[in-house]
Amino acid sequence: MNALTVDLEDWYHVCGAGETADPMQWDAYESRVTRNTHTILSLLGRRGVRATFFVLGYVAEREPELIRAIAREGHEVATHGHFHRRIFEMSPAEFEADLARSLDAISAAVAGTVVGYRAPEWSIRPHTTWAFPILRKHGILYDSSMVPLTRMGDRSYPRLPCRLATAYGEIAEFPLTTVRCFGENLPFTGGLPMRLAPYFYILSSIRRLNERGHPALVYVHPWEFDSEQPKIKLPWSRRFMHYFNLAATPRKFAGLLEHLRFASVREVLGV
């Protein structure tokens, strides 16, 4: 069983994009998240798959009916923070306030306890592990934000689900799935890496992991199902990362749903 995750955010929630960075402007932007999420929900519904939706608190405030629709279909509702701020750009107090606001917004939209968290842009760094006790203090039982890459998280991070001790009790971690290649860890199960990797390579790599008894973590965003979305001005490398080959996501996502078994993170971790 593999974990299927959706980072529930809209087209303008791009970390570090000056043009759309100010949350005070967000209400003025066209909302496309509901329509795009319904595309994902219908693909999941057709295969009877339950996933985890890491919901941005801001989206829960703006589109509470969407969060209710997700929960009604039996998916896990978890948090992606409130204003999509990277952890390393916040102080511990700011992080705690952002987390608490997202939990309030989600619980105003749907009943049930939120036990999972994913940081915007996988932004947990070795110098921001102070976030774990804060998460646990607020009832979060698992995190899925660690990336074992030099470029994003840290190469020393775990590559498989594990447990971390905090002052408030243990928290489970489900890191981004990678493959070992020439001594490096390479991502391939979501975002640009999934859009670039050949489908047979993604499928066979996950199957190899499953044969060894390990689950993989797959992730998508609603905006990856929307090739008509307004394009934000970004530096070329980020533009490539964000928009290149968007048409590949729905195709590969549907293929993985057909060929592999998936469940929510909570179910896979058993927390």
Ligand SMILES: [Zn+2]
């Ligand atoms: Zn995000």
